[in-house]
Amino acid sequence: MTTEPPLLLVLDLIGTFAFGLNGALTAVRAAQLDIVGVVTLGVITALGGGIIRDVLLGDVPPATLRDWRYLALAVLGGLVAFALSQWLDRLEMSINVLDAVGLSVFAVIGASKAVAFGLGVGPAVILGAVTGVGGGTIRDTLVRQVPSVLRSDLYAIPALLAAALTVGAIHLGIYGLWAALAAAAICFAVRMLGVVLGLNAPRPRGARPASDGG
Amino acid sequence: MTTEPPLLLVLDLIGTFAFGLNGALTAVRAAQLDIVGVVTLGVITALGGGIIRDVLLGDVPPATLRDWRYLALAVLGGLVAFALSQWLDRLEMSINVLDAVGLSVFAVIGASKAVAFGLGVGPAVILGAVTGVGGGTIRDTLVRQVPSVLRSDLYAIPALLAAALTVGAIHLGIYGLWAALAAAAICFAVRMLGVVLGLNAPRPRGARPASDGG
């Protein structure tokens, strides 16, 4: 990620730690996993989005495997989550906040990297959003939940928004640390609004009314 | 996909739209998804097979991300499906027909591209089939169904057949628009025969008799 200003690298690392913590807490909540499973799911959540991004851009081995700090922070997040797991009931909102942090940061950085690798506007926006939601989607699939990106509360929309703002700022020539922070902050705010208000995008008519998917 | 005749590009785009529509309708039927989830699942179904193909061939960023028409048609398919969702009960057969169209077209084009990238006969056939079934397999996994390719009604067989016919035609020097259309048509016919007659390949002895998997 040498194309990013240093503070964006810091953000990327924060997002990695947040997703590591979040993925591991999800593991504790959703399935009967031992410490290895908890940390593994944290690492997958933290590194999954970036790995998908880098594979699709052809930048392999992925940045998250070349730079040891990503893996270290993902594992650390998982271990912290394991230690915190006895207070899980009080951590519901923290899980959501951490998830929103990772989502926002990764969508911005993913979109920025996609433009740097020559993708057009539409695909760069999509790839940014995929970077944001990818790790969580693998996480949910592995513990047999319908992924957040498909079912919930303004999840894909803020990711797409952050990626679109990023790509727009780059094409306007105003992308930099502040633009990146603003795009991430807007994504974070929309996502948290969705969580707090329980908002959902419109549902298709003809779909069965309630319950949770599958 | 510059190695394909123009009409095959048209076919590829038709397959993309068909899979976008199909994936989104599946989303409405199988899980409680909002409009973002419905369109997202349509896009994943439409682009998934081609992305897997291009990643395995090292042709990244994938063609479906470099050419905006794929993404546009996939999203359009998803939106049309969302609009149609109130008549879902009457669309059962359409879902199957659309799925068979995408399966056939993608298997042929995937196999052709695999040969162009230097894969041998066996791997090219496999990669063609993977291109055909890949998007639907991701779709089914995300909405927590055992994928069609594993459980049903002559699904992998027609895809393998279309890919094998394509690879055979290329090696015989007779591959072109008509050969591609013929291979796709045979795949489509076999798949629809499976759907209509409820045919299945032989099951293993010792397996439990009924119910739906997992």
Add this chain to the structure above:
Amino acid sequence: MTTEPPLLLVLDLIGTFAFGLNGALTAVRAAQLDIVGVVTLGVITALGGGIIRDVLLGDVPPATLRDWRYLALAVLGGLVAFALSQWLDRLEMSINVLDAVGLSVFAVIGASKAVAFGLGVGPAVILGAVTGVGGGTIRDTLVRQVPSVLRSDLYAIPALLAAALTVGAIHLGIYGLWAALAAAAICFAVRMLGVVLGLNAPRPRGARPASDGG
């Protein structure tokens, strides 16, 4: 895999056959699949880990698609499993042994290849473990089980151990056939100990007490 001594290639092929057989037997046990589904799941299990490894290393098309013997052995494993499926009840332990063989061999070879492609120590260990557990993880996800790597009996630990021993041996300059066999044997022994004794790594406090995941 030209960087490996010939006997390691043999081991790699044995691991492929073992995973093909194992994946297909799992298919028979876990879900109602026809012969195509059974063989398909065997092939996915056998080739999945190596394909993920090669995609992440940028060595595409993956070795398992360039060398026909991998595909042939994976299919053969699936067909043998189909033929054996009527004696499934007596094959429980064989499934576990085969799985441990594939896990051990693939973790060693994956780690060795990761070092050869320039990954650092930590990422090479992770990639080795991913090579070992990747195919089985896809297998479990497709038949809707929480993957072994997340839930069970010392599964990730022996894979990480084998990969770490391999990377260590390479950095000490003592890697070769015997070191590879020793690393694989230790992984196999730890994994089988876990199976036989039903051992698990510590579970998080606060997790619900019993039942099987999701």
